[in-house]
Every structure is written in C-alpha cells, then in structure tokens.
Amino acid sequence: MADRLDCLVVGAGAVGLAVARELARKGREVVVAERAEVIGGESSSRNSEVIHAGIYYPRGSLKARLCVAGKALLYEYCAAHQVAHRRCGKIIVATSESQLETLRGYCASALANGAGALEWLDGEAVRELEPAVAALAGVHSPSTGIIDSHDFMQSLLGELESSGGALALNAEVTRIERDGDRLRVAAEGYELDAGWVVNSAGLEAPNIARMLTPNAPAAYYARGRYYAYSGPSPFRRLVYPVAEPGGLGVHVTLDLGGQARFGPDVCWIDRIDYGFDDSQREAFIEAIRHYYPALDESRLHPGYTGIRPKITAPGAPAADFRIDGPAKHGVPGLVNLLGIESPGLTASLAIAQAVAAIVEGQPRI
Template sequence: METLQTDLVVIGAGVVGLAVARELALAGQEVIVLEQGAQFGEGISSRNSEVIHGGIYYPAGSLKARFCLEGRELLYGYCQTHPVAHRQTGKWIIASHDRQRGPLERVYDSAAANGVALEVAEGEALCRALPGVQAVAGLYSPRTGIISSHELMVSLLGELESAGGQLVCRAPVIAVTSDEGGHTLTVGGEMPCRLACKRVVNAAGLGATPLAGNWQGYDPGFCPPAWYARGVYFSYSGRHPFDTLVYPVPEPGGLGVHLTLDLAGQARFGPDVEWIPAPDVTVDPGRRQAFVDSIKQWWPALEPDRLQPAYAGIRPKLAGPEAGFVDFLIQDESDHGVPGLVHLFGIESPGLTSCLAIARHVKSLMA
C-alpha cells in the first residue's frame, strides 16, 4: 500500500473540521481533510437547528461559554463579509407557568455571569412581543440568530482550497498509529493508502471517540466514553405568527422542544431528547403527540395536523443523562503526551456557533 506524505491531516469534514482546516491552511500549513462520507457536512453539521447561539446557558469560564461568545461574534462578522445567508432573529426564553420562574431566573443569572445582557418581560409587554403565547415571564436574547450551515461550509471549504488545502471524501480512517516519528493513518475507501503526517486533528464528530479508542500510541485511558442523545425535529406546514425563536426553559439533556425558523421563515420544533445506544437518525412519527403536549403548554393555538416529521440529529455526549453539564473536551500533547495530536471530543451544541473560535484555539495548540 502506498504511503503519502503531508504536513497536517484533519479527520472529519463537518463545520468544525472545515473551520479548523481553513484556519490552519490560511496559516501556511499543508492540510488534507479526510471525510468518510460522500461529501462534507453529512453528519452533525447537517442535522441541527442552525442557530447562532447567544452564550446564555453555559457555566462561566467553561469552554462552551468562552467559544460560544467568541464564536458568535466571529460568525456574524464572517457572514457579513462572505456569501453566507443568516439573520439575527433574536430569541425568547419563556416560563409558561409560575413553577418555571425559578429556572428562568437561573438562566438570567447564567447569562449575566457570561456577560450576556437579556431583556426581561412580563404581562402586557410579553403579550405584545409574543401574541398567542402563554407565558408568565420571558427573557429576550437579541444576539441569537440563524444561519445556513451548508453555505457556511461551502465558504469554509472554498477558502481552504484557495489556501492550498484539500478535501478527500469517501476516505474513512481505519486506523492510526502515533510514535516519535509522527502519525500514520490507514485510509480505506475507493483509493486506500497510508498517509504520514507530523500533526493530526481528530474532528470526526460522532466518530471521534470510537476512533481515539483504537488509536495506537494514544493511551486509551484518556479517551472519554461515548453517549448518544437523539433529537427529533418536526416541521410546521403553512403560516404561523412567529418572527423570532421561542424556547421554553431548559430541560435535562437539552434545551427543550423549542421553535426555530429556517431562512425561508418556516417554523420547526425540536429537538427533543432520547438517549440511544448507538447513532440512529430514524424519526419516529409516533413522537408527535409528545411534541403536541409540550408545545401546547405555551402555544395553545398549535394545530397538530400541521406537524410533520422532519429529521433527527445526534448529540455526541461525553456522559449519560444524569451527569448534568459536561464541557467540550479538547486534548493536546499537554493532556495525553502525544506530540502533534489534537482530539476534539463532545463537540455538540454550541459547536456550530463556536466553530471559528474552536479553529483559532486549535491553531494556538498547534503553534
């Protein structure tokens, strides 16, 4: 089998992998991105809410808080200078009854600790802002928005290639060996080969943990466990009264069944949270009734027959349903002792919002 040489390999061509590869290529590195799928962005990056998050929910000082806040501003700036469709829609977080006031106050405190200003509304002011919504109190996040993740990835890939980088699809990484001489990747697919490099970034999304668990020369004791939380989305056909996003207060494992908008203005609801043993993006139409029951708590005018199964995404969790908050896990040589190796684990929400900030961080680790 032929062995090819390059400077740096990024494994995974989702939005984070492409952002990292672009950042390193623009810094003058010779970069090859290996993607097991037929094209870029077929995994987590194409199965999310496409929301630019405000940086509200995460503990102050965490990587999620830091990268979400930095990434949000980088992303808005990027969209203004590149052909990436987006809109700053704003978002309401609501308490639909008095029992949720406490959790809503905790959201406000968390946002304040992160330096995120939220507007508070009750009574008539809230009714004017969200007509038809049943809520006793709400918090408004003006810097939340939506983005075309596909257009973002197309733009990142274009800049990567303009800087001399290369994307190779249908190129699954079967095995990796790391030693004093660098890293050797065994690549399968249509043109199997070995690829030798000095540095490698594991940005394989759902596959990052399984790949690291079989990585020769990397102590498996540093590899976190893999948990999977499926989130299902239902689209809402026809007209609706919303021009902003609406979230109930968070629930364990996620942010609750919320309303988001696509760039054409169509409403969709989700994701819910379902813990599963292995990645599976099947959408069970039977989950619709649970959606109806949840949504009607705050939007009584919902017409259930207009809810249609849309798609499902998988969150790559690093701990199970009882664990509470778990941060991104980004490992480099200072953690595991392997020179030139960075693992990106548990890059779930707000990974899309954070992608450009994560890329800058990885570049600093590779410096």
C-alpha cells in the same frame, strides 16, 4: 492523498472545516479526510441552525467562552463572506412559577458569560413580541440568530481550498498509530504520515481518540426529532422553553425562508441511527402546547433527526467541550475534539482558533 503531510483533519463537518481553514490560512499543509461522499452530512446539517448567544453554559467553561467568541466571529464571517444568516433574536419563556427562577438564572449567567444582557419580559410583554405564545414571563436575547449551515460550510471549504488545503471524500480513517513524534494514519487503502491529526469526527470522535488515548471518554448518543410546521409561521423570533436535561427543550426555530420547525426532543440511543420514530408524537405535541396552546397538529410533519455527540451518560451532568492536545494526553501531534455538541456550530470558528494555537505551540485554553 500525500504520503507525508503536515496536518490531517478527520471529519468535514462545520468544526473540522473551520479548523482546516484556520490551519491552511496560517500556511499549514492541510487535508481533510471525510468518510462520506459529501461534507457536513451529520450533526452540522442536523441541528437547529441557531447562532447561540452564550446564555446556558457555566461561567468560564469552554462552551461559554467559545460560544461568545464564536458568535462574534461567526457574525463577522457571515457578513464578510455573504453567508445567509439573520440576527432574529430569541425569547425563552417560563410557563410555570417554578421556572421563573431558571429564567432569572439565565439573566445572571448571560451577564457572567459576556453574552449580553437579557431583557426581562412579563407575560404581556411576551405576547406583544410573539402574540401566539402563552407564558408567565420570558427573557429576550437580541444577539441570537439563525444561519444557513450548508452555506457556511461551502464557504469554509472554498476558503480552505483557496488557501491551498484539500478535501478527500470517501476517505474513512480506520487506524491511527504513533510513529515517534509523528502519526501514521490509514484511510480507505491509503497510508500516510502526518505531523498533526485533528480528530473532528463528531459522533465518532471518542472512538477515534481511543485508538491512541485509551482513557478518552466513551461516546453516548442523544437523538432529537424535528417536526416541520407547514403554512405561515406563527412566530417572528425563536421561542424556547426553559432547558431540559440533555438538551435545550423543544423549541421553535425558523429557517431563513421564515418557515417554522419544532424540536429537538431527547431520546438516548445505543448506536448512530437517524431514523424518525413518530410513535412518541403526543409527548412532543404536549411539550409545545405548554407555550403554544393553539398548535394545529395537522400542520406538524416529521422532518429530520440529529444526534448529540455526548461524552457523559444519560443522567450525568452535561460535559464541557474537550479540546485535548498533547499537553493533556501526552501523544505528540494529536488534538481530540470531544463532546462538540451545541453550541458547536456557533463556536466553530473559535474552536478553530484554539486548535490552531495548539498546533502553533501556543495553546490558549
């Protein structure tokens, strides 16, 4: 790694790589420091791989704005760079009278957020679209899709490198200190001096932020399990229940080969641990049976887990994304990306533009 550098991005997940690519394309000298020996080994490869429409988030929030903007950028990017994806659509279903109000709320928030109108479906219309699903009513989101997140990250890395940027693997950032208007960074035995540091370290981002900004929020972790569903998929689209505290509910997602998986549930944990705990299998099955009564348990197999990078404690309202630049925390050259949970994959290219605007001295958010 160079001793003196323009921009250092900490973390090579989808967001860090998107930020680094954007900065490199603007002519900045950029290095991404990643502690693992591969890119994207954490949240960016342990998620639902859904391109979200922008339905759930409060109007005007960063999540709403960056999801809607990011979705458009992502579809454009995938088409231009041959990244595997499919605009398969999704339905969100209500299985009790009390959930109908929530569905109506989604219709209103989708319109308010610019996510595109949702189509209201009665129970019969739900069955016409997805015969395996039992529901009182549903809404259809045609702009929701799926993406191969590995393909996307490899593409971003290729673009970064062809714009002159570089990736350093096995390079854990262990210390950042202020040095006048610049930042001194220690990573695996190297010391370097950076004009800008973009902290895109996902689950570790709050801990890194607190090296320089002690008032940064604490990190909380909400783990979710995914089960693979073997055999042919009973669904053609993504199927979601109404959202639950901490997550979007145990839903059906499809990979690009058409294989179905269910997840993720919500289990708050104290430390980063991707272990798969199969002991709560019954609760998981029950959640699915609400909308898919014909579930065949013998086809359900433990898959993988992902951990949501939360910045609010269990029970507290969900936090918005935080893109904290010098105007927010007062440390020149530092941008902290905090709480970049779902829809962070969808929003990654829009987050990258927002960070680049801060670095260019023209913040837009």
